[in-house]
Amino acid sequence: MRMSDPSSAVEIGRVDAILEAVSFSAEQFMKVNNWELAIQQMLERLGRAAHVSRVYVFQDEMGADGILYSSQKYEWDAEGIKPQINNVELQNIPLRYRYPRWEEALKNGQPVLCIVKDLPESEQELLVAQDIKSIAIFPILVEHLHWGHIGFDDCMIEHQWSLAEMEALKAAAGIFGAAIERKRAEAALQEKNTQLAILSHQLVEIQETERRFIALELHDEIGQALTGIRLTLELGMQLPDLEETRVKIAQALKMVDALTGHVKDISHMLRPNLLDDLGLLPALLWLFENFSSQTQIQVSIQHVGISDRRFKPEVEITVYRVVQEALTNIARHSGADCAVVKTWANSHVIGVQIEDKGKGFNLNDMMIAKKAIGLTGIRERVRWLGGTMNIESSPDAGTRITAEIPLDSGSIFDCERR
Ligand SMILES: Nc1ncnc2c1ncn2[C@@H]1O[C@H](COP(=O)(O)OP(=O)(O)OP(=O)(O)O)[C@@H](O)[C@H]1O
Numbered sequence: 001m002r003m004s005d006p007s008s009a010v011e012i013g014r015v016d017a018i019l020e021a022v023s024f025s026a027e028q029f030m031k032v033n034n035w036e037l038a039i040q041q042m043l044e045r046l047g048r049a050a051h052v053s054r055v056y057v058f059q060d061e062m063g064a065d066g067i068l069y070s071s072q073k074y075e076w077d078a079e080g081i082k083p084q085i086n087n088v089e090l091q092n093i094p095l096r097y098r099y100p101r102w103e104e105a106l107k108n109g110q111p112v113l114c115i116v117k118d119l120p121e122s123e124q125e126l127l128v129a130q131d132i133k134s135i136a137i138f139p140i141l142v143e144h145l146h147w148g149h150i151g152f153d154d155c156m157i158e159h160q161w162s163l164a165e166m167e168a169l170k171a172a173a174g175i176f177g178a179a180i181e182r183k184r185a186e187a188a189l190q191e192k193n194t195q196l197a198i199l200s201h202q203l204v205e206i207q208e209t210e211r212r213f214i215a216l217e218l219h220d221e222i223g224q225a226l227t228g229i230r231l232t233l234e235l236g237m238q239l240p241d242l243e244e245t246r247v248k249i250a251q252a253l254k255m256v257d258a259l260t261g262h263v264k265d266i267s268h269m270l271r272p273n274l275l276d277d278l279g280l281l282p283a284l285l286w287l288f289e290n291f292s293s294q295t296q297i298q299v300s301i302q303h304v305g306i307s308d309r310r311f312k313p314e315v316e317i318t319v320y321r322v323v324q325e326a327l328t329n330i331a332r333h334s335g336a337d338c339a340v341v342k343t344w345a346n347s348h349v350i351g352v353q354i355e356d357k358g359k360g361f362n363l364n365d366m367m368i369a370k371k372a373i374g375l376t377g378i379r380e381r382v383r384w385l386g387g388t389m390n391i392e393s394s395p396d397a398g399t400r401i402t403a404e405i406p407l408d409s410g411s412i413f414d415c416e417r418r
């Protein structure tokens, strides 16, 4: 490392110019939306202020072999200096093999300053080919981790850097790190916003599906039953004989009873009362009984730690909905004649798993189709509560859905024994 005496006025002027370029870059990074478009101008400012021939940014990425591979991303060249941005030799440079001491220094957050003719021959080759006489590189850290480096080549003289100049250039590297960090944060925010938009779209779809279902039920079941009751009563009114009228009224009463049962079923499906009144296990047992009698698919349950226990209402309804959707899917898609439901809870987590040995499906196809909202809907419900849901399925091997929801300390009501 070579440094010069920082006292000369020329050097003080140069430090000021570099700091001015650094502050210009910081301002640009804050101002422009896509700073990559402005980077050229920033590199030029820094290059002219530091009186060098080239300024560039390399990104250093860790390969699977644990070695840092360095690739040039941006570059500015002074007039008359040969650009290197298209030099393939400057892509994926394995630092450990080509410049082992540089790798060590950069990884430790240290700058590297060299006069090329003083380097070992193996290290000179690539630099001499670019006419470099002296080189200074400073690590760029992003979120406290090594990201890459900013470099300054001199092709005319062997540049001697003062401590003050080095500090100023280090500040330039710091500004780049901060800008990359900001870009990452913006991308993460953008991703979150996109997810939110998809989610709200899915919510609307779920709501529409439920409305469609209720409208159909009202029209097909309740509407028709009420029409039947009305006709029967009308007929009864017209009959001269009291006995015949009684028969018609008895028929109408039967229809009213059937309709009452049906309304109860619909209401239970929309919001299972049993869940509120008796808790998760009784509601699940009721669901299995109903499901089996409607579909002839047998459901066996294994449970640990959920009987006589109440959880937050949103946890109970979510577990219930997961089981309900998974069972509906088994009936609609699997071809299986039995299903196994396991559910468990301890003080930290409640889990549920629904498994069938039916046809299964290709998960990728389902993800691509994106039309089905049943599984997406329950996955989102589980996510809202901070839980995870895992779907395992493959053609002919059956399907297993596992969901786990964390229970914070306030989520379990007192053990209620009924
Ligand atoms: N247990 C299962 N066995 C076989 N295939 C299944 C099973 N569960 C889901 N699938 C497949 O995954 C797809 C997506 O399921 P999902 O529940 O999301 O939608 P859906 O049941 O088709 O429609 P809905 O939105 O009404 O629930 C199904 O269309 C089906 O192809």
Ligand SMILES: [Mg+2]
Pocket (backbone or CB within 6 Å): 325, 328, 329, 374, 375
């Ligand atoms: Mg479904």
